[in-house]
Amino acid sequence: MKKVITYGTFDLFHQGHFNILKRAKELGDYLIVGVTSESFDIERGKLNVKDSLLKRIENVDKTGFADEIIIEEYQGQKVNDIIKHKADVFVVGSDWTGKFDYLKQYCEVVYLERTKDISSTAIREKNISRIGIVAGRGDDGGFILESQYVSGLHVEAVYSEDVNVADDFCQKYELNKACYSYKEFLDSIDIVYIRFSGEKKYEYALGALKQKKYVIVDNYAYNSPEQIEEMQQCAKENGVVICENIITAYLRAFHQMLWMVHSNCVGRIASLGIKMSSIDFSSRTRFEDMLIYALFVSLKIYGDKLINASINTSYICDADRKHYGIILNGDGVFADIDIGIGVEMDSGLRINGFDGIVVVENDWWNMGFFQINCRDKYPKRYSFNFDGNGTRYMLQELMIMIESKTDESTRVFYKESKLLAELVGRVKESIKA
The missing domain is CATH 3.40.50.620 (HUPs)
Incomplete structure (x- = not known):
């Protein structure tokens, strides 16, 4: 037998x-x-x-x-x-x-082989949300595998203006269909993940929101504050949500750390130190991708105080290797950010308080733990589950918002997205100068 x-x-x-x-x-x-x-x-x-x-x-x-x-x-x-x-x-x-x-x-x-052509009606009857991916290139960044760890989701389709990219993507990930019309694509799904770095990202997002689709966007802060405000307003008018795919924002360890810092566990914040290397972050990443994460943490630590902070930058280039230094300085604000593209450096996050220090070693953006060192106390380490590449935690938050009919994420507030876009723009202008 x-x-x-x-x-x-x-x-x-x-x-x-x-x-x-x-x-x-x-x-x-x-x-x-x-x-x-x-x-x-x-x-x-x-x-x-x-x-x-x-x-x-x-x-x-x-x-x-x-x-x-x-x-x-x-x-x-x-x-x-x-x-x-x-x-x-x-x-x-x-x-x-x-x-x-x-x-x-x-x-x-x-x-x-993955089951294709599952009836969309059958999927909806099971209260399963159908996801479609707008692909600018041939890989999904681990999104599809991560989505399988969140019940209630099914990746259904892919859209690309490049027919070959759509076909190859669909075959590679065994999706139900490749779409060559954006309207046809939107008609077949409930959630749009825009994995696209071109200028049409804003157009794709706005078009999906107008069709009452939930939207996930990589590197949302690339858009202007005005575009972001328009997308957010469109989402509210249509009863959906636009979700910013900054993985750190959805991690339990990160939110526990924020809560403890804002509860004065290390006293008043004196300074913030952030170091990031593309060697640790992602071999295909750009400076702007890493900058968004660094500024997001700064924003979560300092809040609205960053609005009036001065920005000073430095830039050193050695062939394809680049180092960026960014200082945010103002009333009650001091953040020192080092970002290296192809540069060997120790990544890490350090929050210096008057009564102690919070330390996150190495790839802090994938935070699964942090350590607090306080005067006259033994260092204490706080650990939390972190699995995969973190995308599942963002998807879990989105599902909670859909089920509770929440019109805004509490992980990345809409006003924070607009301020983040302003800061990204100011840093880039400083570097150009």
Whole structure:
């Protein structure tokens, strides 16, 4: 007898789940299905799970494909289950291609192609929001994989003005369809992720908002404050939200740190030190991408005081390597920002108070922990879950806003977005001068 084993959360059970169980069953004589427990979902970073464990088990059982249902409760359980149940084949969706190759020493590993052409009506009936991606290039930055860790989302389509980019993207990520008309694209989705760095980003965002679509935008602050205000007003008028994709803004560690700093855990803030290297941040990043993150943290620490702060900059270039120095100085404000493109430097965040110091080492923008050093006290480290590239936390916040019908994110307030755009513009003008 040939035994097949597969695993999943199976939340908001839909046709895609049904299909993978059906195809898994066809690969053998006996199918074992592992359903993740609530505690394990939390441990592995799965967010926003709607159905109870009992409900998810019941939905799997109703298909009639599972000969045996087990509970997956911890990391590493798959190996033990394969050995214990003498499974011959391990089956998982092609979204995870390569991730489970280590199991090949125990059994055959089969990656099943992602289910395409799932009925949009069926998706809507399950209260699953359909996401479409406006692609300027051929990669998704990990967005699609991250979206699978947030229940209630399904990436449906891609749009690009370049037909080849749209086709290649659709095939690479096994999406339902590639769209060559922006109107057709908007008609097929509920949420638009604009992964596009061109000047038409504003046009794409505004067009989606007018069609009552929720919008996620990378590097929102590239736009002028006037454009940002227009987009925000359009979102409010149409009962949707435009969400700025600054990952740090949605991390638990970052918000805990802000709360403690503003509660005077290190006393009055004396200065802020920020260091960032593109070597740590992203090999394909631009100066402006990193600047937005640095100024966002400064804004969250100092608030409206930054409006009247003076800005002084320096710029050093060595072939393709560049170093930017930025000083924000004003009444109650002093921030020293170093940004290196291709420059070896120790990234980090340091908040200096009169009674102590907050330290975040290395890639602080992916903050999973921070440390507080106070006079006459032992250093204390605060740690929080951080999984993937952080996009799932932004998507979780967006789902909360959709479900609660909130018209503005509390992670990045609209007024902060406008001020951030003003600061980015002032820094760039200072560098040009």
